[in-house]
Amino acid sequence: MGEREREHVRVAVIGSGFGGLGAAVRLRREGITDFVVLERAGSVGGTWRDNSYPGCACDVPSHLYSFSFAPNPDWPRTFSGQEHIRAYLEHVADTFRLRPHIRLDTEVKRMAWDAERLCWDIDTSSGSLSADLVVSATGPLSDPKVPDIPGLESFPGKVFHSARWDHDYDLRGKRVAMVGTGASAIQIVPSIQPQVSRLTLFQRTPPWVMPRMDRAISEAERWLHRQLPFTSQLRRGLLWGIRELQVQAFTKRPNELGFVEQLAKRNMARAIKDPALRAKLTPDYRIGCKRILLSSAYYPAIARPNVDVVASGLAEVRGSTLVAADGSEAEVDAIVFGTGFHVTDMPIADRVVGADGRTLAETWQGGMEALRGASAAGFPNWMTIIGPNTGLGNSSMILMIESQLNYLADFVRQLDVLGRRVALDARPEAVRGWNDRVQERMKRTVWNTGGCTSWYLDASGRNTTIWPGTTAEFRRATRRVDLAEYDVLRPPAAGREEKQDTAKAEVDA
Numbered sequence: 001m002g003e004r005e006r007e008h009v010r011v012a013v014i015g016s017g018f019g020g021l022g023a024a025v026r027l028r029r030e031g032i033t034d035f036v037v038l039e040r041a042g043s044v045g046g047t048w049r050d051n052s053y054p055g056c057a058c059d060v061p062s063h064l065y066s067f068s069f070a071p072n073p074d075w076p077r078t079f080s081g082q083e084h085i086r087a088y089l090e091h092v093a094d095t096f097r098l099r100p101h102i103r104l105d106t107e108v109k110r111m112a113w114d115a116e117r118l119c120w121d122i123d124t125s126s127g128s129l130s131a132d133l134v135v136s137a138t139g140p141l142s143d144p145k146v147p148d149i150p151g152l153e154s155f156p157g158k159v160f161h162s163a164r165w166d167h168d169y170d171l172r173g174k175r176v177a178m179v180g181t182g183a184s185a186i187q188i189v190p191s192i193q194p195q196v197s198r199l200t201l202f203q204r205t206p207p208w209v210m211p212r213m214d215r216a217i218s219e220a221e222r223w224l225h226r227q228l229p230f231t232s233q234l235r236r237g238l239l240w241g242i243r244e245l246q247v248q249a250f251t252k253r254p255n256e257l258g259f260v261e262q263l264a265k266r267n268m269a270r271a272i273k274d275p276a277l278r279a280k281l282t283p284d285y286r287i288g289c290k291r292i293l294l295s296s297a298y299y300p301a302i303a304r305p306n307v308d309v310v311a312s313g314l315a316e317v318r319g320s321t322l323v324a325a326d327g328s329e330a331e332v333d334a335i336v337f338g339t340g341f342h343v344t345d346m347p348i349a350d351r352v353v354g355a356d357g358r359t360l361a362e363t364w365q366g367g368m369e370a371l372r373g374a375s376a377a378g379f380p381n382w383m384t385i386i387g388p389n390t391g392l393g394n395s396s397m398i399l400m401i402e403s404q405l406n407y408l409a410d411f412v413r414q415l416d417v418l419g420r421r422v423a424l425d426a427r428p429e430a431v432r433g434w435n436d437r438v439q440e441r442m443k444r445t446v447w448n449t450g451g452c453t454s455w456y457l458d459a460s461g462r463n464t465t466i467w468p469g470t471t472a473e474f475r476r477a478t479r480r481v482d483l484a485e486y487d488v489l490r491p492p493a494a495g496r497e498e499k500q501d502t503a504k505a506e507v508d509a
Contacts, residue, residue, distance in 0.1 A: 011035035011412075012122055012131035014108050014348070017046015019137030019385035019401050021089060024066060025096045026405040029069075030412055036131075037098065038124060039106035044093050047141045048085045052182060053165040055173050055191035056082035059212070059294045063232060064239040064396040066500055070095065073225030079214040079294075080343055113380060114351035118423045118491055120381070132423075133415070135408060136352070137385040140343040140465070147179075151317035156450025158334040162188060163341070173197050175323050175331060179314050180338035181207050182455075183293055188338060190297035191308075198306050200322070200330040206280065206453065210263045210285040212294035233329035240471070243395040247470045250288050250393055254446035261287045271299035280311040287430055291393060343465060344368060344458035354378040355425065368464040369435040371485055372478050373400075375426035381415075383408055389438050390474070391456070391465045393447060401473040407478040414481050425487040430485035441468040 010032060013023045016039040027035050043049055058065050062075035065085070070092050076084060093099060107125040111134060119130045127229050144161040152159065160166045172195045178185055179202045186209060193199055225232040249256045263436055264287060272278045283290075283300070302309060312326035322330045327426040346368075349361035355378050363378060370376045373390035374383045380416060385408075390400050443462050447456050456465040467474055 007129040009034050009036050009129060009131050011133045011135060012120065012129065013037045013135045013137060013190045014040075015039065015046060015137040015139060015142070016044035016089075016093075016102060017048065017137065017139050017142075018067075018089065018398060019139060019404075020046070020135075021092050021096075021098060022096045022405050023135045023385060024101060025067075025069065026090070026409055027412070028098075030409050033101075035101055036129070037102045037123075038106045039102060039104050040053055040125070042104050043090075043172070044102065044104075045086045045089050046139055047163075048082055048089060050163045051165075051184070052082055052167070053188050053191075054509040055187035055213075056184070057187060058082075058085060059183060059237050060396045062217075063236045064243075067092065067398060068236070068402060071225075071229065071236070073229070073232050074222050075217055077214055077216055079212060086326060108348070108351060110351050110353065111401075113355050113382075115355055115489075116492060118380070118421060118489060132420070133381045133383070133412070135383050135385060136348060138346065138348045140346060140387055140391070141341045143342045143347045144337075145340050145342050146337050147314070149314055149317055151246045151319075152335075154319065155317050155335065156320055157332065160336060162336060162338045169334065171195050171334065172369070173339050174333040175304060176200070176339060177202060177314070177330060177332040179335060180340070182338055182340055183204065183291060185338035186295045186298040188336065190295070190301035193301040193304055194491060196306065196330075199310070200310060200332060201302070201306045202310050202312065202314045202322070202324060203280070205290070206283045206311075207290060207293045208283055209267065209293045209295055209298055210260075210264055211267055211296045214296070239397070240399070244470050244472060245392050247382070248344055250447070251441070251445045251468050254286055254288065254444075254449055257287050257446060260292075264292075268299055274302055274303070274459050277303070277309060280309050283452075285452035286329055286446055286450035288393065288431060288446040290453035290454045290456075305400075324441055343455050352379065352382065355380060355381075367458050367460060367462045369431055371426040371431045371434050373467070373474075374404055374411075374478070375424075375431070375486075377426045377428040377431045379423035380423040383411060388464050388469050389442075391433075392471070393456075393466055394460065395471060400467065400474060401476045403471070403478045406475070408483065409478075410481045410497050414483060418488060424481075425489055427485055427487055438468060439463075442466070 011027055013020050016037050020037055024037050058080050061078055062080040066072050070090055109123045111120050111122045116447045119132050121130050144285045146161055158169050171192055172305055174196055175198045177195045177200045178189055181203045268278060268281060310324045310328055312324040314322055315325040316323040322332055349364055350359055352360040368388035370387045373387040385401055385404050445468050447463055447466050456463050458464050
């Protein structure tokens with residue numbers, strides 16, 4: 001057995017996207033250097049490494065989509081492209097000296113809680129190690145979901161998911177099918193439309209699309225942000241405040257979103273002149289029920305003569321013929337799936353074995369739930385970043401990640417106060433109470449009442465993804481760890497010694 005296989009660290013962080021790198025920075029700032037970041041890929045970046053499809057960009061303004069502790073005055077555009085966000089994450093890894101802690105090409109295969117030693121035993125593709133605390137930052141947008149389509153395995157052409165783009169395959173002059181109309185698809189469609197001979201869009205549900213007010217950030221603006229950092233902070237604060245004010249309409253007064261629907265319809269009408277095509281592209285659910293998509297190029301691309309919109313999902317593949325649920329057919333050379341990710345059934349949950357021998361996936365069989373979006377009952381000293389009900393429908397996830405990093409920092413402090421040989425396990429009643437309050441608030445939100453089926457909902461129709469409040473509310477809720485919500489675990493031997501000492505004291509008395 002090699003040295004690394006016998007290694008023990010205080011903290012193991014899984015994943016090196018925003019959540020993982022953020023956790024690593026926060027650990028260093030707390031004075032903790034005995035940690036590793038386990039990354040299954042060959043470089044850092046998470047979803048911004050994996051998603052490199054044509055046109056890939058963020059739909060949150062650049063100055064809000066970055067860490068508050070690592071501002072970037074040199075964002076080139078108001079909405080950054082994938083390459084700039086990935087470069088930013090590489091910069092964070094270098095600036096905060098994280099490279100020595102990062103282990104690339106190291107996929108976690110299994111982790112199990114050892115109740116005797118109060119630590120996690122972790123098996124990876126590069127060997128084994130153990131850790132006192134595990135921070136799972138694999139993210140919900142990390143494992144692509146491809147639907148089970150009859151006949152797909154016999155398709156003679158090229159097939160790939162948007163998050164696994166094949167850059168060696170030349171789409172020029174090809175007949176291409178785009179399956180799905182989510183956030184990735186509306187960026188891919190206008191990017192590849194001018195290259196392909198024919199583009200067939202399989203649309204199961206049309207999205208609401210608003211203009212993307214993107215522009216280059218001038219050199220003068222960047223100079224100002226470099227010389228006067230408070231101007232960048234002010235810009236970030238304004239972007240944050242606007243989105244905080246929008247939350248009420250999403251969470252408490254969905255009917256107020258009708259005005260936004262009218263704006264979206266006008267946006268569509270400007271580019272789509274054909275009434276029949278407009279009818280296909282007009283959603284029948286309340287705007288905001290699914291994520292509102294931002295693009296100024298999507299509708300103009302769809303209106304081009306080499307694009308066909310099939311208002312139905314892909315049902316079957318017969319050789320090179322794709323058959324929609326409505327019976328329409330299309331001959332294609334390549335299929336691109338923009339069909340999302342395993343969000344409510346995260347694959348990492350199958351690899352985490354808790355105190356009772358059950359996996360996290362088995363524990364979450366009735367739906368994901370975690371105390372303050374971080375701790376699951378029966379999984380001591382295990383925390384997740386971007387956990388259940390921490391997602392957002394209108395703002396930056398970096399805000400939520402930083403709130404969870406605050407919670408992580410206090411979690412570590414509490415362990416130090418209690419003594420290093422302890423563990424904290426979320427009490428089932430605390431997890432249940434938190435989740436019940438979240439689900440009660442969720443009932444009147446647009447995500448639950450808007451009349452759509454979205455990836456926010458799990459198989460039973462519960463919204464286990466979105467946070468039904470403001471980011472400020474979540475920041476307050478995760479500022480401190482409440483020990484009353486946790487059971488304090490100590491090694492069994494220590495527990496027996498304490499009982500013996502107590503019994504001896506009683507006899508002596």
